[in-house]
Amino acid sequence: xxxxxxxxxxxxxxxxxxxxxxxxxxxxxxxxxxxxxxxxxxxxxxxxxxxxxxxxxxxxxxxxxxxxxxxxxxxxxxxxxxxxxxxxxxxxxxxxxxxxxxxxxxxxxxxxxxxxxxxxxxxxxxxxxxxxxxxxxxxxxxxxxxxxxxxxxxxxxxxxxxxxxxxxxxxxxxxxxxxxxxxxxxxxxxxxxxxxxxxxxxxxxxxxxxxxxxxxxxxxxxxxxxxxxxxxxxxxxxxxxxxxxxxxxxxxxxxxxxxxxxxxxxxxxxxxxxxxxxxxxxxxxxxxxxxxxxxxxxxxxxxxxxxxxxxxxxxxxxxxxxxxxxxxxxxxxxxxxxxxxxxxxxxxxxxxxxxxxxxxxxxxxxxxxxxxxxxxxxxxxxxxxxxxxxxxxxxxxxxxxxxxxxxxxxxxxxxxxxxxxxxxxxxxxxxxxxxxxxxxxxxxxxxxxxxxxxxxxxxxxxxxxxxxxxxxxxxxxxxxxxxxxxxxxxxxxxxxxxxxxxxxxxxxxxxxxxxxxxxxxxxxxxxxxxxxxxxxxxxxxxxxxxxxxxxxxxxxxxxxxxxxxxxxxxxxxxxxxxxxxxxxxxxxxxxxxxxxxxxxxxxxxxxxxxxxxxxxxxxxxxxxxxxxxxxxxxxxxxxxxxxxxxxxxxxxxxxxxxxxxxxxxxxx
Amino acid sequence: xxxxxxxxxxxxxxxxxxxxxxxxxxxxxxxxxxxxxxxxxxxxxxxxxxxxxxxxxxxxxxxxxxxxxxxxxxxxxxxxxxxxxxxxxxxxxxxxxxxxxxxxxxxxxxxxxxxxxxxxxxxxxxxxxxxxxxxxxxxxxxxxxxxxxxxxxxxxxxxxxxxxxxxxxxxxxxxxxxxxxxxxxxxxxxxxxxxxxxxxxxxxxxxxxxxxxxxxxxxxxxxxxxxxxxxxxxxxxxxxxxxxxxx
Ligand SMILES: Cc1cc2nc3c(=O)[nH]c(=O)nc-3n(C[C@H](O)[C@H](O)[C@H](O)COP(=O)(O)OP(=O)(O)OC[C@H]3O[C@@H](n4cnc5c(N)ncnc54)[C@H](O)[C@@H]3O)c2cc1C
Ligand code: SF4
Ligand code: FES
Numbered sequence: 008x009x010x011x012x013x014x015x016x017x018x019x020x021x022x023x024x025x026x027x028x029x030x031x032x033x034x035x036x037x038x039x040x041x042x043x044x045x046x047x048x049x050x051x052x053x054x055x056x057x058x059x060x061x062x063x064x065x066x067x068x069x070x071x072x073x074x075x076x077x078x079x080x081x082x083x084x085x086x087x088x089x090x091x092x093x094x095x096x097x098x099x100x101x102x103x104x105x106x107x108x109x110x111x112x113x114x115x116x117x118x119x120x121x122x123x124x125x126x127x128x129x130x131x132x133x134x135x136x137x138x139x140x141x142x143x144x145x146x147x148x149x150x151x152x153x154x155x156x157x158x159x160x161x162x163x164x165x166x167x168x169x170x171x172x173x174x175x176x177x178x179x180x181x182x183x184x185x186x187x188x189x190x191x192x193x194x195x196x197x198x199x200x201x202x203x204x205x206x207x208x209x210x211x212x213x214x215x216x217x218x219x220x221x222x223x224x225x226x227x228x229x230x231x232x233x234x235x236x237x238x239x240x241x242x243x244x245x246x247x248x249x250x251x252x253x254x255x256x257x258x259x260x261x262x263x264x265x266x267x268x269x270x271x272x273x274x275x276x277x278x279x280x281x282x283x284x285x286x287x288x289x290x291x292x293x294x295x296x297x298x299x300x301x302x303x304x305x306x307x308x309x310x311x312x313x314x315x316x317x318x319x320x321x322x323x324x325x326x327x328x329x330x331x332x333x334x335x336x337x338x339x340x341x342x343x344x345x346x347x348x349x350x351x352x353x354x355x356x357x358x359x360x361x362x363x364x365x366x367x368x369x370x371x372x373x374x375x376x377x378x379x380x381x382x383x384x385x386x387x388x389x390x391x392x393x394x395x396x397x398x399x400x401x402x403x404x405x406x407x408x409x410x411x412x413x414x415x416x417x418x419x420x421x422x423x424x425x426x427x428x429x430x431x432x433x434x435x436x437x438x439x440x441x442x443x444x445x446x447x448x449x450x451x452x453x454x455x456x457x458x459x460x461x462x463x464x465x466x467x468x469x470x471x472x473x474x475x476x477x478x479x480x481x482x483x484x485x486x487x488x489x490x491x492x493x494x495x496x497x498x499x500x501x502x503x504x505x506x507x508x509x510x511x512x513x514x515x516x517x518x519x520x521x522x523x524x525x526x527x528x529x530x531x532x533x534x535x536x537x538x539x540x541x542x543x544x545x546x547x548x549x550x551x552x553x554x555x556x557x558x559x560x561x562x563x564x565x566x567x568x569x570x571x572x573x574x575x576x577x578x579x580x581x582x583x584x585x586x587x588x589x590x591x592x593x594x595x596x597x598x599x600x601x602x603x604x605x606x607x608x609x610x611x612x613x614x615x616x617x618x619x620x621x622x623x624x625x626x627x628x629x630x631x632x633x634x635x636x637x638x639x640x641x642x643x644x645x646x647x648x649x650x651x652x653x654x655x656x657x658x659x660x661x662x663x664x665x666x667x668x669x670x671x672x673x674x675x
Numbered sequence: 676x677x678x679x680x681x682x683x684x685x686x687x688x689x690x691x692x693x694x695x696x697x698x699x700x701x702x703x704x705x706x707x708x709x710x711x712x713x714x715x716x717x718x719x720x721x722x723x724x725x726x727x728x729x730x731x732x733x734x735x736x737x738x739x740x741x742x743x744x745x746x747x748x749x750x751x752x753x754x755x756x757x758x759x760x761x762x763x764x765x766x767x768x769x770x771x772x773x774x775x776x777x778x779x780x781x782x783x784x785x786x787x788x789x790x791x792x793x794x795x796x797x798x799x800x801x802x803x804x805x806x807x808x809x810x811x812x813x814x815x816x817x818x819x820x821x822x823x824x825x826x827x828x829x830x831x832x833x834x835x836x837x838x839x840x841x842x843x844x845x846x847x848x849x850x851x852x853x854x855x856x857x858x859x860x861x862x863x864x865x866x867x868x869x870x871x872x873x874x875x876x877x878x879x880x881x882x883x884x885x886x887x888x889x890x891x892x893x894x895x896x897x898x899x900x901x902x903x904x905x906x907x908x909x910x911x912x913x914x915x916x917x918x919x920x921x922x
Contacts, residue, residue, distance in 0.1 A: 079808040094730065095795050097835055098738040114815065150809075157811035159804045159862050161828040168818035186828065192737055193831060200803035207799040215792065238784055267732040301705040306713055307734045416755065419705065419763050482808045530720045532713070577725045581687055582785040584728055585720065 023559065023604045023654060030284075030640055030660035035139040035444040040666045041121075044143045047444070048487050052494035059084035062493045063247040065232055067219045067274050069096030071191075071474060072457025073253030074198035075481025081205030083486060085493070088245055089202065089211055090234060092218045092269055092587075097199040100255055100267040101477060104191025105312050107175055107183035108474040110148040115172055119180040121145045126667060127178050128472060131358075132437070132465020133614035133630065134669050135287070137638070137662060139444055140462045147483040148475050152184055154482055158197040162186050176313060176470025177356055183471045188312060188409050194474055198481070217243075218587065220515045222250065222278045222453070225507040228498065229278075229453035233511045235519075237587060240580035242515055244508055248496040249452045249489060252278060253481065256436040256458035258291070260595045260602065261547070262539025264433035265297060265310040271591040272598050275440050275459055283448040284441035284640035284658060286461035288598065289606035292468055292615045293548055294434035295362035298417050299377050299386040308432040309417060311410050313470055316355045316362070318394040318403070319427070321346050323374040323387050330376050334388055334426050345369060353674045360467055360548075360615050360628075361674060363431035367548045370430075377428045386428035395423065431548065435473060437464045437615065438605075441640040441660075445488035446480060449640075452498075454489055456480035461638070466614025519579050522589045527572030531588045534569050538562065538592070538599055546603050551619045555607040559600055566596040570650045597652055601641060604655060611635045625675075632669055637661050676702040676762060679770040680715065682727055684786055692783070694772065704763035708751065709734060709741065711762055712773075728786040734758040736899065739834030742841070743787055744774040749838035749897040756836065756899040776837050778846035780884040791837050793883040794851060800879035801872035802855045804864050817863055827861035830854045832900045839894035839902070845886030850894035852876050853906035856913055870917035877914060 036046040054062065063086040066077050074096055077089040091099060111124040124145035129136055152170070156162065162184050163171040175183035186193040205211040214234065221233035223246070231246035254274035258264035279285045296316065298309045322344045324330055329337050345365055347354045355362075366387045369375060377386035395403050400423065404411070411422045418428070439461040446454050446462070457477040464472065501508065545551075545558035569592070577583040612621045612628035613635070621629045638660040644653035677700045685692030699718075702711050709731050716726035732740040736759040745751035751760045765771065773787065781789040819827075831854070839850035856873050859865035865872075881887075888907060895904040916922050 075808075082807045093732055093738075093740060094791055095835065097795075098732055098740050100733065100738075102738045103733045103735055112814070150811075152814045153811040154806070154808060156814040156817060157804065157806040157864055159827075159859050159864050161824055161831050161858070161862070164819055164821055164824045166821050168820050168824075169815055186831075189737065189832065192834070196831065200798060201806075201808075203795060203798045204803040204805065206795075213795075215795075267738065268734060269732050302703055304703060304706050304710045304714060306707070306710050309735055416759055416761070417707075419761070486808070530717055532717060574720060576720060576723065582728055582788060585726060 024608060025644070025654055025656050027642060027656040027658045030638070030658050033137065033139065033443045033660065040138065040142045043139055044146055051487055051491035054490055054494045056084055060086055062086065062496050063088065064249050064251060064489065064493070065245055065247040066090065066251045066253060067232065068099065068253030068255060068457070068459070069199070069202065070099035070101035070253060070255055070457060071195055071198055071477030072459070072481045073251070074099070074195065074202045075478050076251060076253060076456060076485050077211050078198060078201035078205050079482055079486045080489070081202070081208065081210035084210065087205070087211040088214065088247060090214045090217045090219055092216065092237065094215055096202055096213065096215065097196060099195060100270050101195045101474070102192045103267065104474055105188045105310065106314065107173065107185035107190045107471040108151070108194065108478070109175070109182050109469075109471045110152045110184060110475065111145055111182060112149050112152060114170060115181045117180045119182050123180065124148060124182065128463065128469055129465065129667050130670070130672070131467055131469035133467050133672060134465065134632070134636075134664065135290070135613050135638070135662065136463055136465030138664060138666055142666070143484065144463050144476055144479050147479045150483055151475060151478045155194060155197050155478075158201060160186065160193050160197040162193075177358060178469070191474060194478065198478070219254070219274045220277065220590065221511040222281045223507055223511045224281050224450060225501055225505065228451045230498065230501050230507070233515045235515070238582055240578070240583065242512060244503055244512060246501050246503075248498050249454065249492055251454045251456060251485065251489070252440065252459050253456045254459045256439070257595070257598060258433045258436050260538065260599050261433040261542045262536050263300065263305060263308050265294065265308050268307060271594070273591050273594045276594040276598055278440060278448070278450070278453060279643050281450065282643065283450050283453060284642055285438070285601060286441035286638050286640045287438040287466070287605065288602045288641065289546065289609065290437035290466045290615055291433060292359065292435040292437060293363045293431045295359055295366060295431050296389065296429045297432035298414060299428050299430035300380050301378065301418070302380060309413070310432065310434060311414065311429070313359070315389060315407060315410060318398070318406070319355065319389040319391050320344055320393055321355050321362070321387055321389055323369045323376060327373045330374060330384060334376070343374070350674050357674050358467070360617070364548050364617060366429075366431055385430045387430065388426040389429045390426035391422065392426070435468055437461065437466060437468055441638070445491070446485055447488070447492070452492065454485060456485055466616055518590070519586065522573070522575050522586060522593070523579060525571065525573050525575070527574050529572050529574060531573060531575065531585055531592050534565065534573060535588070535592045535595065537565055538596055541565070542599055542602070546599075546606050549617050549619050550606045552607065555603045558603045559607070562596065562600045562603065566600075566650045569593065569596055593650065596650065600652060601655060605639055605641065608657065609635055609639065628672070630671060676704060676765070676767040678702060678765065678768070681770065681772045682787070683774045684727065685783055686785065688782060688784055702762055704761065706762045707734065707758060708745070708760040708762065709758050728788050730788050731758050737834060739836040742776055742836045742838055744776065744841060746772045749776070749842040750899055754899065754901065756834070776841035778840045778885070780846065780848065781837060781840065789837075791835070793885070794835050794837065794848070796883060797848065797852055797876050797879050798855065801868065801875035802859070804859060805868060819862060823861045827858050830857035830861070830902065830906050833902055834900055836899065838897045838899060840885065842893040842897035843886070844891060844893065845889060847888045847894070848880050848885040849888040849907050849910065850898060850902055850904070852880055853910035854902045857906040857909045860909060860913060869913060870922040873910060873913040874917050
């Protein structure tokens with residue numbers, strides 16, 4: 008499958024990766040973009056209702072993407088096995104989403120349309136997403152809202168009883184549906200209830216506190232998983248006609264992120280090691296308005312809604328000497344409202360990546376505020392004094408009260424009196440397993456949905472569109488595309504002791520035993536934190552060639568040390584949270600390297616990926632469409648043991664823009 | 676801060692448990708309660724002792740995974756989840772007792788981790804609106820008066836943490852169940868199944884080992900989301916009407 012190429016134009020690549028055959032086909036139907044989805048649904052084979060019971064699907068994950076798919080396939084009559092590592096499906100990380108969900112309903116008659124949502128998403132993704140998938144996302148978005156309302160999701164309403172919308176993330180139309188600051192929670196509860204209804208009906212079998220640790224591939228097809236029962240420690244084999252990964256994003260490779268503590272890459276990474284391509288792993292979204300790190304003990308970061316930037320003004324002191332002062336004592340003329348200064352047209356509302364990077368520059372320049380963490384102050388002010396003077400405190404309270412309370416609870420400071428401090432944090436990963444138009448990976452029978460795949464957000468995701476994607480995939484897209492695959496089944500019965508199963512089981516058992524046997528000096532968390540520091544420093548908001556090469560070296564030696572020196576206590580046959588974490592961190596230690604290699608090879612800046620070598624004269628991101636207008640789909644190249652990786656193989660999927668014209672972003 | 680912790684340790688569902696005393700030093704008031712336990716666990720690991728098992732995931736107060744009895748109070752002294760509790764709520768030198776939720780319906784799995792799957796079974800019994808994917812009418816076809824939408828929302832905020840059960844002297848799950856009955860019952864979409872829902876949920880609740888409600892109100896007091904006690908009134912009213920066929 009691979010042609011080895013000795014070097015990329017700049018000569019760096021040869022040491023790190025090889026170039027393989029391009030991705031030939033994304034399986035999208037021919038014809039105009041607006042007709043493709045209808046065509047595909049029509050072309051997909053049907054499965055006789057009486058046969059559906061005999062066809063089984065494993066779904067890993069019960070977030071928006073997994074719970075919606077599980078409920079829908081269960082309702083259709085397939086036999087579904089659903090897995091999550093939490094104690095109930097309702098706790099998946101989707102629950103934490105605050106802001107809202109987009110849909111092209113045009114209820115406000117403000118000129119919204121499927122095409123506009125499609126256009127905004129492609130542009131927001133900095134022209135690095137696949138047109139056909141994004142168009143379909145916009146197309147099915149309206150149905151999502153209908154489905155959720157029918158389930159009883161309590162979206163915000165106006166006095167007339169109609170649904171309310173807001174504008175979100177800098178777009179000019181109001182297309183975001185929301186449920187106070189708890190949209191993710193309410194949408195997930197809706198999907199969870201639909202899933203529980205199918206569990207009661209017997210179509211869905213639920214496995215909570217179970218973790219998928221291996222994918223079973225037989226005869227080139229995905230046929231099942233190996234999972235560990237996290238309570239008893241038992242290693243279980245689950246077989247099916249198809250496997251769906253809806254296992255979420257991998258932002259926790261940075262240790263600190265806004266993701267839930269348990270969010271991890273293991274399901275995806277294990278599939279990658281079995282041959283599934285990992286696409287654009289370096290595309291990471293760093294969100295500008297998070298509560299800063301308060302010390303070394305920090306276990307996670309908390310996001311505050313982006314809506315705060317609508318009324319808050321962001322600044323740092325002009326002089327380093329003022330950074331320790333009480334901000335209220337710093338007079339107006341000594342403050343630098345840097346976003347308003349640099350981007351007079353958009354001011355504090357510039358896109359997430361720009362706001363984040365500028366905050367970093369200010370702190371790197373020694374003008375950060377708040378406590379010293381290490382030898383740095385990592386924070387900038389988000390000041391509501393003007394808004395309170397202009398609108399009055401009650402109005403500010405009505406709009407942002409819950410966010411101010413959250414801030415006060417976490418920091419112990421009163422944001423009505425002193426300006427808040429914010430700092431960027433890792434929030435979302437646009438990269439993920441490569442999928443085609445049907446959401447199928449390159450391994451037949453393995454489908455990937457939600458944040459776990461790469462398909463819709465290009466190099467940067469717009470606010471309120473991850474919830475939309477998760478539910479679009481699970482309620483409307485996957486059930487139609489997987490049907491075409493299942494219609495060719497049932498696939499030959501697989502024996503529980505066939506070589507493919509035995510090999511996968513042995514892998515899991517050996518790895519577990521090995522982790523417990525090392526009995527070294529360092530805790531799992533200490534490795535995870537160190538990896539996080541490396542990733543944040545060299546593969547975070549700004550990336551350089553030398554930095555990335557250094558990071559790869561550091562990660563390789565850290566990974567080697569992990570397998571020599573980690574200490575995991577306890578046994579394999581009980582609830583053992585250190586063991587769970589150890590397996591996840593071991594996979595992050597491999598993923599981190601791939602992310603750096605991907606970032607190194609992409610010598611352009613696009614969306615959340617900023618390569619310092621590729622910027623305009625005034626310091627803005629510079630894309631190179633002539634060289635990089637493609638999806639980087641990486642094939643795992645093996646290695647002889649745990650923790651060893653060969654040079655991955657790059658398969659390029661050229662991006663073809665037919666409906667939208669390519670442009671450079673500009674916010675000046 | 677320096678603290679004395681008395682933590683419930685129990686190796687497995689059938690093992691005997693006991694309170695074990697640990698000292699922790701140099702705790703920052705800015706740490707969250709669970710970060711303080713992380714610090715303890717790092718130290719235990721370094722000493723070759725197994726870390727304390729406890730549940731958490733979002734650490735933002737929304738997933739409902741965390742939940743500890745802290746010196747006798749569910750989620751501790753503030754009206755919030757355990758993960759959103761910070762050490763500044765405690766005094767230097769204080770002794771803190773940390774136990775799992777205690778209720779027959781929530782058996783202990785290990786240390787501070789309990790099995791709350793009985794809540795899922797209550798939802799399976801009827802905590803949903805039966806609408807298959809693809810069969811929904813346009814969202815604006817269903818008008819919901821704002822007062823109903825608002826009350827449904829307040830009830831829908833329940834995170835399924837189980838503090839209400841842990842705080843209740845009867846270990847009753849009525850607040851949790853009342854929240855769901857109220858959420859769906861306030862909405863036009865929830866009407867067709869209203870009678871069936873409440874009866875099936877209550878039957879499952881009673882069979883799962885939860886106790887009855889005697890209107891003490893500890894549940895609502897302990898609830899991190901402030902689910903009001905009147906959802907139980909709604910539940911009781913619905914149950915009465917369902918039994919007498921008045922829906
Ligand atoms: C704080 C925050 C706020 C956000 N706000 C918004 C917003 O306002 N609007 C928006 O559109 N997006 C928002 N997002 C992004 C959005 O919430 C997520 O991208 C989306 O919910 C992901 O859904 P998912 O179903 O793909 O995965 P998840 O919800 O992450 O679910 C993953 C599931 O996989 C399971 N799992 C994972 N690995 C395994 C394994 N190995 N074995 C078994 N089970 C496994 C987990 O148990 C879980 O059930 C926000 C994200 C964060 C962090
Ligand atoms: S009612 Fe309150 S205390 Fe009970 S489960 Fe729901 S959120 Fe937790
Ligand atoms: S960990 Fe999610 S609510 Fe506490």
